[in-house]
Amino acid sequence: MRRTHLGAWAFGLVLAASPALAPQTLARAHDAIASRSDAATLLVDWQASGPVDVYLATRPDAPLANARPVARAVRSGHAKVRAAATPRPYVLLRDRSDGRVTTVAERMLPLAQGSNFRDLGGYPAADGKTVRWGLIYRSGATPLLSPADIAMVRGLGLTTMVDLRSDEERRLAPTRLAGQIHQDAVPYSMMALFAGNHGKVTGNGGALYRQFPTLLAPQVRLVFDRLKAHAGPIEYNCSAGQDRTGFMTALILSALGTPRAVILQDYDLSTALRHPEWEMPRIDAATAASDPVARLFAGYQANPAMARPQPLHDPDGRTFLASALDEIDTRYGSVEGYLDKVAGVSAADIAALRKAYTE
Incomplete structure (x- = not known):
């Protein structure tokens, strides 16, 4: 998966990186984001040069064999994933060009009565x-x-x-x-x-x-x-x-x-x-x-x-x-x-x- 900067950060907050910072931010943290659109849905966005397979897991270290396939060969760089907040969902993105897997989750836990978690x-x-x-x-x-x-x-x-x-x-x-x-x-x-x-x-x-x-x-x-x-x-x-x-x-x-x-x-x-x-x-x-x-x-x-x-x-x-x-x-x-x-x-x-x- 091509490591490309995304100007959007988790939970809908947009932070534009300056050109001077761009070389530092070409990292995995910025080419995939997940945010919750409602109690049962995650929106996942990424950038890649080719098709990507989308999987859902309940552990960040889950192998693909233990993850549930959500979508195959997605080229749009966007997916809606049906996933409740509990157990905590992790989305695995497999780039078909090289087989590399990128894991992404919500930055903030969607607690009803919590703060900044x-x-x-x-x-x-x-x-x-x-x-x-x-x-x-x-x-x-x-x-x-x-x-x-x-x-x-x-x-x-x-x-x-x-x-x-x-x-x-x-x-x-x-x-x-x-x-x-x-x-x-x-x-x-x-x-x-x-x-x-x-x-x-x-x-x-x-x-x-x-x-x-x-x-x-x-x-x-x-x-x-x-x-x-x-x-x-x-x-x-x-x-x-x-x-x-x-x-x-x-x-x-x-x-x-x-x-x-x-x-x-x-x-x-x-x-x-x-x-x-x-x-x-x-x-x-x-x-x-x-x-x-x-x-x-x-x-x-x-x-x-x-x-x-x-x-x-x-x-x-x-x-x-x-x-x-x-x-x-x-x-x-x-x-x-x-x-x-x-x-x-x-x-x-x-x-x-x-x-x-x-x-």
């Missing part, structure tokens, strides 16, 4: 490979999942969920998956995020992100320890699935060799794919009066503007995440240098991670 699969990685689907997930908090949502997430086969939230957030909005999937977290107070500003609440932005390499170092070690164990699919999350989770995602994708431009584009997806209404239960006045973190979130809930995801850019248009990555480059030379010094992720570990999580 998405798969890192399909992104370009080192040595012309791509990140494997179905192994690494990022998300917002999960305190209000519906029973069907819980079943969908359980069906992912997650071995670990790493909660990047503070003690207060986890207490105010406990996940509905507790007791069903192994949970990991680093104990800390959310007020520690404000300690560098004399205890005052710092507005989100590049200045706060520049503190992430230091403030989130214990969480980075935890997540990479779990990844290095290669025990199976992993999920990590914060409250909105954009800031702490976005920083962690940038480190993981960097370690796997994903170009930084693609990492920043994935980060920007968080604005469109967030659902703040499902990230925190309503906080009552009594709780807000006795807990400063509860009061902070209650203020968000009372502010109509905060019901809509906010752009993750400083006034000059620069993404918040870029500031965190600049801080790493300045202090450590590279993400790999940071991971080595702060999280104990050696060059040999990087090679092993790429072997396990890319194809």
Whole structure:
């Protein structure tokens, strides 16, 4: 299958790549996309020079012999695939010209009461490979999942969920998956995020992100320890699935060799794919009066503007995440240098991670 850039990303969000980025994005992640048109239908688009056979599987590593044929010798670069959200569907595209198979799935899980729960699969990685689907997930908090949502997430086969939230957030909005999937977290107070500003609440932005390499170092070690164990699919999350989770995602994708431009584009997806209404239960006045973190979130809930995801850019248009990555480059030379010094992720570990999580 010819590796050709598609300007459309999963779930209907369109991000046009600049000519300068085009050579980096001629990768498998961009020549096939899948998005859900309704509860029972996936729309799959790709580019190829010849006919393609379309198959449906319930595992990303399923051989063609175990997948169900959907369509033969398709030349249009488009297919409608009848597939419910559970069990999670994976579409396999076999190029008849060379027999090569490309796997594609929905970027975001279609949860009814979840926020920002998405798969890192399909992104370009080192040595012309791509990140494997179905192994690494990022998300917002999960305190209000519906029973069907819980079943969908359980069906992912997650071995670990790493909660990047503070003690207060986890207490105010406990996940509905507790007791069903192994949970990991680093104990800390959310007020520690404000300690560098004399205890005052710092507005989100590049200045706060520049503190992430230091403030989130214990969480980075935890997540990479779990990844290095290669025990199976992993999920990590914060409250909105954009800031702490976005920083962690940038480190993981960097370690796997994903170009930084693609990492920043994935980060920007968080604005469109967030659902703040499902990230925190309503906080009552009594709780807000006795807990400063509860009061902070209650203020968000009372502010109509905060019901809509906010752009993750400083006034000059620069993404918040870029500031965190600049801080790493300045202090450590590279993400790999940071991971080595702060999280104990050696060059040999990087090679092993790429072997396990890319194809």
